[in-house]
């Protein structure tokens with residue numbers, strides 16, 4: 196089924212993790228997946244650049260079709276393998292609308308998480324400011340309260356867009372996984388904590404768990420402890 200399908204990916208990258216979960220949900224485990232190292236700058240290798248001129252991961256190819264953007268790859272796979280594996284777009288109009296709404300808000304969510312957890316990666320040492328980090332953390336706290344409210348409104352045991360696991364969970368769970376890896380308090384954010392606990396054991400999520408997290412189960416828990 197996953198004939199002539201290639202995914203170049205990096206461990207821990209939320210955009211890569213989205214596509215990894217998607218492949219599992221769609222029973223496309225035999226996709227040819229190649230783990231590359233950001234530390235070794237393999238995302239700028241010719242192999243990646245041949246598929247993705249941005250030199251970014253994920254880079255995804257199916258036959259002659261290239262869809263590198265993680266959201267694009269997820270939509271593409273759902274549409275191409277609609278009747279295979281988990282159905283990830285609900286038929287119910289209101290649930291579908293909420294799924295789209297949350298998916299795209301998920302990009303804003305990810306940006307705000309990234310502005311804190313990847314601050315040192317993106318901002319060179321001499322340009323880092325404590326005031327900027329403080330502001331980014333405050334902005335993230337405001338964002339997190341919004342998601343707490345969304346989950347609260349849906350009720351306990353809900354997924355991101357209602358009673359079923361959808362594309363919204365595929366794209367947002369990796370962001371939530373990173374939050375807890377970097378030390379977010381499940382006591383301060385109980386709804387996100389419960390969502391994380393509920394989804395982390397899903398087989399597609401377990402099968403795609405970042406390998407370097409398995410090797411080193413404790414992340415940098417200081418980063419978000421005061422958010």
Ligand SMILES: N[C@@H](CCC(=O)N[C@@H](CS)C(=O)NCC(=O)O)C(=O)O
Pocket residue numbers: 205208209210211238250251252253263264265266
């Ligand atoms: N919009 C892209 C973002 C991909 C992305 O930012 N990938 C990061 C890893 S998380 C990357 O390859 N960064 C290296 C670089 O930009 O040079 C997507 O959603 O697929």
